[in-house]
Amino acid sequence: MKHRTFFWFILPTAAAMLLFIALPIVSVVTQSLHTPHDAVLTVTKNCGPFGCKDTTVIDQEATAALRTAEPLGKFVGLDIYFDRGHLAVAEVAQAWRTSDGLGAFFSQLSNLPFYRAMAFTLTFTFTVTPLMLILGFMIAVAVNTLHRHLKGLVIFFSLLPMIVSPLIGSLVLFWMIDSRGVIGAALQWLFSDPNLSLKASTGLTWVMLIVYGVWHAAPFSFVVFYAGLQTLPQDQLESAQIDGATRWQRTRYVIIPHLMPLVTFVALIQLMDNFRVFEPILGFNSEAHATSLSWFIYNDLGGETRLLSSAATSSVLTILGVAILLAPVLVRTWRDFNAKV
Amino acid sequence: MASKAQQAPAYLRIVTVAFVVLWLLVAAFPFLWTLWGSFKVELDFFSKADWMNALTGPRTLAEKGSPFTTDGYYGAWVQEEFWRSAINTTLVCFFVVCTSLTIGTLGGYALSRSGYRYTFWLLITALIFRAMPPITLVSGYLLPFFEWNLWGHLATTIIVLVAINQPFTLWMLYSFFQKIPKELDESAKVDGCTQFKAFRHVIIPVMWPGVITTGLFSFLLAYNDFAVTAMLLSKENQTMVPKIASFLGTTQTEGNVMFAVAAVVSATVPLFILVMFFQRQIVSGLTQGAVKG
Numbered sequence: 056m057k058h059r060t061f062f063w064f065i066l067p068t069a070a071a072m073l074l075f076i077a078l079p080i081v082s083v084v085t086q087s088l089h090t091p092h093d094a095v096l097t098v099t100k101n102c103g104p105f106g107c108k109d110t111t112v113i114d115q116e117a118t119a120a121l122r123t124a125e126p127l128g129k130f131v132g133l134d135i136y137f138d139r140g141h142l143a144v145a146e147v148a149q150a151w152r153t154s155d156g157l158g159a160f161f162s163q164l165s166n167l168p169f170y171r172a173m174a175f176t177l178t179f180t181f182t183v184t185p186l187m188l189i190l191g192f193m194i195a196v197a198v199n200t201l202h203r204h205l206k207g208l209v210i211f212f213s214l215l216p217m218i219v220s221p222l223i224g225s226l227v228l229f230w231m232i233d234s235r236g237v238i239g240a241a242l243q244w245l246f247s248d249p250n251l252s253l254k255a256s257t258g259l260t261w262v263m264l265i266v267y268g269v270w271h272a273a274p275f276s277f278v279v280f281y282a283g284l285q286t287l288p289q290d291q292l293e294s295a296q297i298d299g300a301t302r303w304q305r306t307r308y309v310i311i312p313h314l315m316p317l318v319t320f321v322a323l324i325q326l327m328d329n330f331r332v333f334e335p336i337l338g339f340n341s342e343a344h345a346t347s348l349s350w351f352i353y354n355d356l357g358g359e360t361r362l363l364s365s366a367a368t369s370s371v372l373t374i375l376g377v378a379i380l381l382a383p384v385l386v387r388t389w390r391d392f393n394a395k396v
Numbered sequence: 397m398a399s400k401a402q403q404a405p406a407y408l409r410i411v412t413v414a415f416v417v418l419w420l421l422v423a424a425f426p427f428l429w430t431l432w433g434s435f436k437v438e439l440d441f442f443s444k445a446d447w448m449n450a451l452t453g454p455r456t457l458a459e460k461g462s463p464f465t466t467d468g469y470y471g472a473w474v475q476e477e478f479w480r481s482a483i484n485t486t487l488v489c490f491f492v493v494c495t496s497l498t499i500g501t502l503g504g505y506a507l508s509r510s511g512y513r514y515t516f517w518l519l520i521t522a523l524i525f526r527a528m529p530p531i532t533l534v535s536g537y538l539l540p541f542f543e544w545n546l547w548g549h550l551a552t553t554i555i556v557l558v559a560i561n562q563p564f565t566l567w568m569l570y571s572f573f574q575k576i577p578k579e580l581d582e583s584a585k586v587d588g589c590t591q592f593k594a595f596r597h598v599i600i601p602v603m604w605p606g607v608i609t610t611g612l613f614s615f616l617l618a619y620n621d622f623a624v625t626a627m628l629l630s631k632e633n634q635t636m637v638p639k640i641a642s643f644l645g646t647t648q649t650e651g652n653v654m655f656a657v658a659a660v661v662s663a664t665v666p667l668f669i670l671v672m673f674f675q676r677q678i679v680s681g682l683t684q685g686a687v688k689g
Contacts, residue, residue, distance in 0.1 A: 056506065056509045056510040056511075056591060057591070058512070060506075060590075060591045060592070061506050061510045061512075064502045064503060064505060064506030064591075065502070065503050065506045065507070065518070067498075067499035067502060067503070068499045068500060068502065068503035068562050068565075068566060069503070069518070071499060071555070071558055071559040071562055072521075072522070072525060072559055072562050072563065074559065075533075075537075075555065075556050075558075075559030075560070076525045076528065076533060076559055076560070076562075076563075077525075078536075079533045079536030079537055080528075080533070080536060081536075082536035082537075082539065082540060083532065083533070083535055083536035086535065086536065086539060126539060126542075126543055127539070193415065194415075194416070194419050197412045197413075197415045197416045197419075198416060200404060200409070200412050201412075201413075201416065207675070209416060209420060210675060210679065211671060211672065211675055212420050212423050212424040213419070213420075213423050214671050214675065214678060214679075215423055215424060215427055215667075215668070215671065216423050218616065218667050218670075218671055218678070219427075219620070219664055219667055220619070220620030220621075220622065220637050220663075221620070221622070222622050222637055222640065222641060223637070223640065223660050223663055223664060226640070226644075226656070226660055227426045227427065227430050227660060228426055230430065230433075230441075230442070230653075230657065231426055231429060231430075233442060235442035235443060235444050236441075236442060236447075237429065237447045237450060240447045241447070270422065270423075274423070275682060278679050278682045278683060279682060279683050282679070282682075282683035283683075302404070302408070327526075327527045330529070331529035331530075331531070333529070333531060333622075333623060334622050337622075337641060337644075340644070348529075349529050349531045349532075349623070352531050352532060352534075352535060353531055353623065353626075353627075355535075356531075356534060356535055356538065356627055357626075357627070361538070363535060363538060363539055366535040367535045367536070369535075370531075370532035370533075370535045370536070371532075373529060373532050374528065374532055377527050377528060377529065378524075380527075381523075381524065381527050384523065384527075385520065385523070385524075388519075388520060388523060389520075392516050392519075
């Protein structure tokens with residue numbers, strides 16, 4: 056294809072991505088280096104019968120004028136990155152100096168909002184991803200042995216948790232595990248503790264969110280692995296069996312290696328998607344016990360104050376996190392492409 | 397399983413079937429439960445006394461004279477004007493799907509037919525953009541949109557969603573067009589077609605399966621999006637998902653959780669129908685990227 060033709064074909068989509076993905080990233084980075092203007096203060100001399108006094112008042116007009124003239128605010132460099140709401144350099148250094156032992160250090164770190172969000176996001180990402188792979192694989196193997204007519208029905212119901220939007224999915228579960236809901240009541244009965252509430256403790260909230268994450272993501276790995284199972288090399292399986300391999304050995308040494316490329320694919324996609332975990336935090340109303348990086352940004356953006364600079368800084372930090380996670384994917388795609396050309 | 401020798405022993409078959417049944421229960425039961433419960437009053441759906449109440453609905457019977465009530469739906473759709481959000485969602489989904497498919501097919505086709513180095517870099521850039529959590533971009537939109545008075549309109553949100561959708565659409569359609577033999581449009585070009593004419597007369601008639609699959613995923617993205625729609629739409633332009641989220645803030649305290657329950661069920665029904673009709677396409681779309689890798 057000629058360069059010229061290519062250009063016209065790609066133009067609309069490239070323009071859309073440039074304007075609404077690339078430029079916003081630039082905008083986010085710029086915003087993160089600025090902070091809103093302070094109020095303009097004017098000092099006036101107030102002379103009365105008892106002598107003169109300096110009074111400081113906020114010049115509302117000048118402040119408003121300055122803020123409309125330069126909506127970005129004033130340039131502060133990396134200050135916002137290092138403040139208490141984000142990387143909290145001073146606080147971390149302080150904690151490092153004062154705390155004895157790593158445990159105490161981490162517990163102090165978990166009081167800082169950014170590190171709290173980071174801790175949950177990473178825990179969520181790195182527990183949900185392996186669990187959903189295992190569960191998806193188990194379902195795929197089990198469904199594959201079913202009768203042909205049943206398979207379609209099972210796949211239909213299996214797709215539901217994945218297809219509904221995360222907010223709706225988490226709400227549906229949240230209402231059931233409410234202490235007055237069916238699962239909540241069942242758990243209370245099971246542990247014979249009438250005051251048991253999953254929402255009250257941090258640990259249980261995390262478990263609840265992770266269970267939700269696995270429930271939501273398992274259908275994806277199930278469907279991919281199920282498709283992979285359809286292309287199993289039958290003669291290899293048969294020869295393994297003739298050589299005396301047990302059922303387990305056949306799974307371990309034939310089926311799993313056959314699915315391995317799919318496992319990497321699903322794992323990489325899931326790492327990206329779980330890292331952005333956000334809606335479940337709102338759905339489960341768990342802000343008090345678990346926050347994620349995406350929620351952290353949302354929280355700054357919402358509400359009356361709209362802390363744009365703070366949100367922008369968290370966004371840049373999140374994007375850096377995504378970049379680190381993404382590095383292996385990029386390397387892989389690079390290899391694939393070079394192999395093809 | 398092909399032969400008698402490969403047949404699983406009886407105990408293993410029982411375990412497998414039990415496991416599948418258990419998974420089905422886990423996957424589907426929450427939805428059925430919520431659907432059933434949405435026709436009850438709050439004190440039955442959230443019953444302190446006995447969980448069976450949510451099934452039989454004694455309170456609903458006492459209050460409404462029948463074990464089923466549509467009060468939740470009335471409250472959500474009429475009182476809280478959920479119909480407005482439903483219309484907004486329809487508009488957003490329709491335009492997002494149409495626009496992103498139109499520009500996505502052109503782009504994906506061009507990427508699949510050009511062998512130059514820059515196609516690789518474009519695809520890599522798209523992949524990086526695909527990994528970007530949408531909420532990180534939102535903080536970049538807000539200030540310019542406020543400044544230029546673009547905030548709050550459906551049109552702005554549609555364009556933003558189209559753009560966020562593009563990386564994924566491009567990748568899907570790129571890998572789909574790669575499977576259409578190059579000889580098709582090459583021969584059309586030999587017969588005197590321009591590249592665009594070849595696309596128009598030769599590729600368009602055979603591309604529909606891939607386009608429909610991609611369209612489904614664009615639809616799901618637009619339908620399910622929360623981060624962008626919640627931050628970029630004004631209150632009267634809200635789509636369904638942010639509207640449900642706003643129910644949680646306001647109505648839950650007034651004891652109208654059932655509005656939210658009814659709204660959740662209403663928002664799930666279209667997806668249910670979608671999976672019913674397009675299950676095959678969704679499955680093939682999910683596996684498309686995977687199987688070739």
